[in-house]
Amino acid sequence: MTLTAKQTRAWLLNFSNKIHDNKQYLSDLDQAIGDGDHGSNMSRGVTAVEAAITDESLEKASDVMKKAAMAMVSKVGGASGPLYGSAFLEMAKVIDNEAIARVIAAGLDGIKKRGKAEVEDKTMVDMWAPVVDALQDGRLSVEAIEEAKAQTKPLKAKKGRASYLNERSIGHLDPGAVSSSYLFIALLEEVEVND
Amino acid sequence: MTKRFGVVLVSHVEELAYGAYKLVKESATETPLTYAGGTDDGAIGSSFDKIMQAVEENEADYLYAFYDLGSAKMTLEMVSEMSEKSVEIVDCAFIEGAYTASVLINGGNDKQAIDDQLAPLKIK
Numbered sequence: 049m050t051l052t053a054k055q056t057r058a059w060l061l062n063f064s065n066k067i068h069d070n071k072q073y074l075s076d077l078d079q080a081i082g083d084g085d086h087g088s089n090m091s092r093g094v095t096a097v098e099a100a101i102t103d104e105s106l107e108k109a110s111d112v113m114k115k116a117a118m119a120m121v122s123k124v125g126g127a128s129g130p131l132y133g134s135a136f137l138e139m140a141k142v143i144d145n146e147a148i149a150r151v152i153a154a155g156l157d158g159i160k161k162r163g164k165a166e167v168e169d170k171t172m173v174d175m176w177a178p179v180v181d182a183l184q185d186g187r188l189s190v191e192a193i194e195e196a197k198a199q200t201k202p203l204k205a206k207k208g209r210a211s212y213l214n215e216r217s218i219g220h221l222d223p224g225a226v227s228s229s230y231l232f233i234a235l236l237e238e239v240e241v242n243d
Numbered sequence: 244m245t246k247r248f249g250v251v252l253v254s255h256v257e258e259l260a261y262g263a264y265k266l267v268k269e270s271a272t273e274t275p276l277t278y279a280g281g282t283d284d285g286a287i288g289s290s291f292d293k294i295m296q297a298v299e300e301n302e303a304d305y306l307y308a309f310y311d312l313g314s315a316k317m318t319l320e321m322v323s324e325m326s327e328k329s330v331e332i333v334d335c336a337f338i339e340g341a342y343t344a345s346v347l348i349n350g351g352n353d354k355q356a357i358d359d360q361l362a363p364l365k366i367k
Contacts, residue, residue, distance in 0.1 A: 083287075085287075085288070089288070121291045121318075121321055122283075122290075122291045122292055123283070124288075125282035125283070125286065125288030125289060125290060126288050126289075126314055127313065127314030127317060129289075129291070129314075129317075129318065130291075130314065130317035130318050130320065130321050131317065133321065134317075134321070162317055162320065162321075163317065207313075208313065208314075209312075209313075
């Protein structure tokens with residue numbers, strides 16, 4: 049099953065709502081191990097996404113995804129701009145033809161390439177990688193997403209601003225993994241992914 | 244006539260980018276030099292549009308780009324992938340790297356000479 053433009057739009061708008069609802073929480077998480085702007089940056093980004101994807105003339109899922117990517121790249125202002133932007137751009141390349149597991153896997157590759165991060169570096173990769181695995185097995189659930197999120201807590205950051213803290217980054221959730229968790233919970237809410 | 248090499252400075256902070264520009268410009272008056280700092284609304288961060296503008300407005304076609312922190316580098320990478328120009332992102336100490344490259348370009352050095360002198364300044 050591939051996503052339609054309508055499903056993609058609904059998914060991203062749901063994600064956007066979750067980011068707005070958790071804006072302060074995301075910034076608080078980032079304050080602990082980063083520069084404290086993840087919530088406001090993401091909120092600014094998804095506001096731009098909303099404006100960019102409401103255009104009903106976007107016929108294909110890839111059109112919607114590309115618009116969302118450029119909005120994130122242009123408006124976020126922090127590291128999550130190029131990271132989400134690269135993920136969405138890579139997803140746009142395959143979303144019209146591939147099943148959702150392959151689409152998210154393409155996004156994960158985009159993030160890894162841009163951020164040079166691997167699993168267990170305490171980044172959004174630690175949310176995307178287990179989600180790809182779960183989708184491939186047809187068992188993505190809110191519980192699986194929450195579990196992946198919790199797993200970022202004991203990790204020591206090896207990438208991004210948090211890595212300057214070394215051991216002191218341990219014991220905190222990764223803000224990028226948390227914002228990514230909203231993307232995947234939104235996906236579950238809008239699309240039947242485990243068929 | 245377009246010049247061959249130029250330098251782009253990218254910082255998270257507008258004043259830092261401009262400060263680096265002022266410092267470098269003093270010694271490299273002829274080097275095509277542009278800068279981008281902060282987000283679109285002047286806050287701390289990086290702006291794709293501002294960086295793209297700094298790349299496009301630079302007189303040179305081959306640009307050495309210097310940055311302060313990692314997310315500026317990622318935004319620079321996206322700009323370099325979408326711009327027609329050749330943008331070489333250099334992982335050097337921001338000020339020292341930009342200064343060295345600019346002065347060497349100003350003196351008419353070739354790419355090999357510039358790259359050789361930048362190599363020991365790589366720190367990231």
